[in-house]
Amino acid sequence: MLAVVPPPVTVRVPAKVNLHLAVGDLRADGFHELVTVFQALSLTDEVTVAATDEPGLEVYGEGERRVPTDGANLAWRAARELAAYAGRPDADAPKVRIVLRKGIPVAGGMAGGSADAAAALVGLSSLWKLDVTRDELATIAGRLGSDVPFALYGGTALGTGRGEQLVPVLARHTFHWVLAFDEEGLSTPKVFGELDRLRADGKPPRIGSHTPVVEALASGDPRQLALLLGNDLQAAAVSLRPGLxxxxxAGVNAGALAGCVSGSGPTCAFLCSDAETAVEVAAELSGAGVCRTVRVAHGPVPGARVVGGDDAP
Ligand code: ATP
Known part of the structure; x- marks a missing residue:
């Protein structure tokens, strides 16, 4: 009897922006304690997984040459973790082909690698017909990286711990963003290291509590939210990349309400009052010669989802 090969599964997964990112002191385990408010944006990667006897990974699109295609790729690590969790005999080298179509900038502070890992978990649980809940996937996701669980759930959420302990936050409005991609990425560990160095010199001041941001999200007023965007990593990213x-x-001069560095940067995120203004800001920013590429996005959007299907866990 011929074995039936399941059809490939494609998953769309969002980038994140941190509306609030408070970085605590360095912990004994080498991580920093974080309090962050994430929002998932309509800037996405697409990840296709297919059963095959010739495993491998291909990358196309944004930053394709800078993404590893071996076991270092987070999507591949996700495949191995899930295969081991499911007790599959091919857990060391899962018999899958993974294709990443990237729209999220690589090393851009928007958690693109984490997004691909989350998408691989959702895609493979559908391909392998695993009976796993999204909460079970989130436990595996937390082992892969701090930002992976958020990419599974999407929306807007408060993250604590290393950012992986999530509570949903009510956001009563669609917020409109312009994203400015830089020529080159920034290494997240280097940015944290730079923050530790700046703090050892007694600067910069730390951002305050996340409560006002949560209240602004509930009010749905972008003007209120714009006043409260804050990122402790911004000073470190700017110190390493002064052009930011x-x-x-330039984003604020072009008409955005406010701008901030996204996560560890170097992508800059600009909050705009509405969709039309975002398009105008994007056009002006593209002509200003201050970044490589500009994108318009909105949020919140859902987390990793099978494209054209609703059978995902
Ligand atoms: P962070 O989540 O730490 O803020 P980031 O968004 O700044 O990360 P990523 O795009 O996730 O950056 O990439 C960080 C590094 O991870 C890249 O330089 C790349 O070498 C590696 N990497 C591994 N897997 C992937 C992937 N699927 N997509 C992009 N980069 C990946």
Missing amino acids: RRTLR
């Missing part, structure tokens, strides 16, 4: 100061100024 010019980019941040």
